[in-house]
Amino acid sequence: MPGGNTRSVIHVPPFPLTIVRGEGARLTDADGHVYVDFLGEYTAGLYGHSHPVILEAIREALGDGMTFGGPNRYEAVLAEAICTRFPSVELVRFCNSGTEANLLALSLARAATGKPAVMVFEGGYHGSVFYFVTGAGSPINVPFPFVVGRYNDADAAAQLIAEHAHELAAVIVEPLQGTGGVIPGERGFLQVLRDATAARDLLLVFDEVMTSRLSTGGLQRILGIPPDLTTFGKYLGGGLAFGAFGGRADLMSRFDPSRRDALRHAGTFNNAVLTMAAGAAGLTRVYTSAEVDRLNGLGDRLRDRLNAFATRRDLPFLATGYGSLVGLHFTRGPVRSAADVPAASELRALLHLHLLERGYSYARRGFVALCLPLGETEIDGFAEAVETFLTDHSGPVRD
Numbered sequence: 001m002p003g004g005n006t007r008s009v010i011h012v013p014p015f016p017l018t019i020v021r022g023e024g025a026r027l028t029d030a031d032g033h034v035y036v037d038f039l040g041e042y043t044a045g046l047y048g049h050s051h052p053v054i055l056e057a058i059r060e061a062l063g064d065g066m067t068f069g070g071p072n073r074y075e076a077v078l079a080e081a082i083c084t085r086f087p088s089v090e091l092v093r094f095c096n097s098g099t100e101a102n103l104l105a106l107s108l109a110r111a112a113t114g115k116p117a118v119m120v121f122e123g124g125y126h127g128s129v130f131y132f133v134t135g136a137g138s139p140i141n142v143p144f145p146f147v148v149g150r151y152n153d154a155d156a157a158a159q160l161i162a163e164h165a166h167e168l169a170a171v172i173v174e175p176l177q178g179t180g181g182v183i184p185g186e187r188g189f190l191q192v193l194r195d196a197t198a199a200r201d202l203l204l205v206f207d208e209v210m211t212s213r214l215s216t217g218g219l220q221r222i223l224g225i226p227p228d229l230t231t232f233g234k235y236l237g238g239g240l241a242f243g244a245f246g247g248r249a250d251l252m253s254r255f256d257p258s259r260r261d262a263l264r265h266a267g268t269f270n271n272a273v274l275t276m277a278a279g280a281a282g283l284t285r286v287y288t289s290a291e292v293d294r295l296n297g298l299g300d301r302l303r304d305r306l307n308a309f310a311t312r313r314d315l316p317f318l319a320t321g322y323g324s325l326v327g328l329h330f331t332r333g334p335v336r337s338a339a340d341v342p343a344a345s346e347l348r349a350l351l352h353l354h355l356l357e358r359g360y361s362y363a364r365r366g367f368v369a370l371c372l373p374l375g376e377t378e379i380d381g382f383a384e385a386v387e388t389f390l391t392d393h394s395g396p397v398r399d
């Protein structure tokens with residue numbers, strides 16, 4: 001593997017920790033060190049590492065075999081659970097990753113509208129080949145024509161949509177930018193995207209790969225803004241490889257194989273038995289409305305405590321996000337778009353190493369995704385470890 005790595009985001013200098021075991025909210029590395037998991041596998045690990053309901057579902061499915069080459073008894077259960085939770089999703093199809101979900105949703109939008117271009121936002125991340133977090137995007141992005149807007153700038157977005165409506169198939173947006181800095185999209189901005197796309201012949205795609213966890217119906221439910229298509233991934237597969245895209249029946253029904261003009265959507269593992277079983281068990285039996293609220297409450301507790309601490313000490317440090325997704329930034333803020341996110345710094349690396357040393361793992365770029373086995377004790381322990389860092393290093397933090 002180049003650089004010993006097969007997943008860029010988990011590389012950190014001097015070297016990443018190799019994890020050999022996970023249990024509840026705890027991870028053990030190859031040297032036997034134990035960490036409380038505040039990364040939650042970038043949101044895919046919502047259920048923690050050994051949730052009994054998830055494990056039981058996987059074991060039960062495994063007992064009956066796992067590769068059939070035909071429909072299985074779990075996929076319709078998971079499809080129904082998703083469509084029930086997300087009313088804008090009238091029909092859904094499964095795939096294997098969030099990247100694939102976005103590729104398919106945007107390809108559908110291009111086929112449905114007959115137009116080639118896609119509008120995205122600076123700081124946006126929609127998968128390996130849809131990377132807009134820094135500068136001009138990635139050279140290995142898919143070769144779609146992209147129009148790039150500024151996140152949370154409603155007027156500029158409305159103008160760009162008007163200017164490019166003739167070539168735009170869709171606007172794709174994370175209703176909260178995750179990778180880009182855990183930056184909530186403002187309601188007014190997202191509503192303008194809804195109105196401007198509806199007024200013209202183009203689709204609004206919400207990438208809820210990370211944010212679907214923030215209510216029982218994702219951020220679209222909280223905002224009251226229904227997109228035309230939604231993309232999913234991460235924890236919805238119960239912790240196994242997963243992706244899904246869905247939305248308006250008139251669009252999605254184009255994949256109905258009984259139609260003579262059906263669009264083909266293949267994928268050997270689209271209905272992988274273990275994923276379907278684990279995902280269905282998680283959604284129908286574990287991630288209830290009460291658990292959504294509890295987890296979001298823990299995120300609020302962490303954010304509020306750290307922000308109160310930074311304000312009291314007059315430190316340039318800000319915890320952003322919504323509910324169970326938290327971003328940590330060395331700035332006074334506000335953080336409304338990519339331009340407000342401080343560049344990677346030694347301070348960021350130091351905070352990461354400080355927390356690892358105290359037994360807390362999260363992503364060095366300042367990304368925290370809570371998982372269900374966490375409780376107030378762990379939240380307070382993490383917060384205290386951050387506060388110790390800010391106190392011990394207040395000089396460099398202020399510089």
Ligand SMILES: Cc1ncc(COP(=O)(O)O)c(C=O)c1O
Nearest residue numbers: 097098099125126127209210233
């Ligand atoms: C918002 C968003 N979209 C898409 C993806 C890609 O998902 P996957 O890693 O499953 O391809 C991610 C992954 O982090 C994401 O955060």
